[in-house]
Amino acid sequence: MSAKIVIVDFRMGNLHTVARRFRSLGAEIDVTRDPSVLSGSSHIVLPGVGHFGAAMADLEDTGMASVIRERVLDGHSRVLGICLGMQLLCDHSEEGDARGLGLIGCRVERLPAERGSRFRNPHVGWNTVKWRDGRCSDPTRRYYFAHSFAVRDVDADAALATASYGVQFAAAVQAPGALGYQFHPEKSRGPGLELLAAWLDGR
Secondary structure (H helix, E strand, O other), X not given: OOXXXXXXXXXOOOHHHHHHHHHHOOOEEEEEOOHHHHOOOOEEEEOOOOOHHHHHHXXXXXXXXXXXXXXXXXXXXXXXXXXXXXXXXXXXXXXXXXXXXXXXXXXXXXXXXXXXXXXOOOEEEEEEOEXXXXXXXXXXXXXXXXXXXXXXXXOOOOEEEEXXXXXXXXXXXXXXXXXXXXXXXXXXXXXXHHHHHHHHOOO
């Protein structure tokens, strides 16, 4: 593979792990805070880990948010969001009561945390995922999650996969030019690398 990928640096997230995984697949990587670099990229990655409100404030202040919206909506770029990055693709989040990029019609809510329940917030660890489109034929495959907020109400057309942790939530969402994984494919070993490779190939 020879794809050129721009990883967006909004001063939080696991940039280096994501970059290493894509390099292992043969991709060329740029990590940037420069909107002009985004303007020349066909593949944009929003990495995970961090606070939604703070991340969106940084994206808006630097001008990267408007470039991402324009590039994706005009069909010039494809964007992949990982964990927090997936949530940033949505319309709004309770975390910081902030507006997102608005590329996928969904809202982000805090996962419930009931006293005495074995389902504690945050949800950290390996979990299975139910794919809507048959993307993975093995229902026992597990992916690595680490999150306190999740998408629980999403349009049927945008819901690509679900997972359960006390409640059901969206594990993957999609829209034209935009794909998001709530889990961390870069930390999910073979199954995660397969998903990253598929995105590089346009699948």
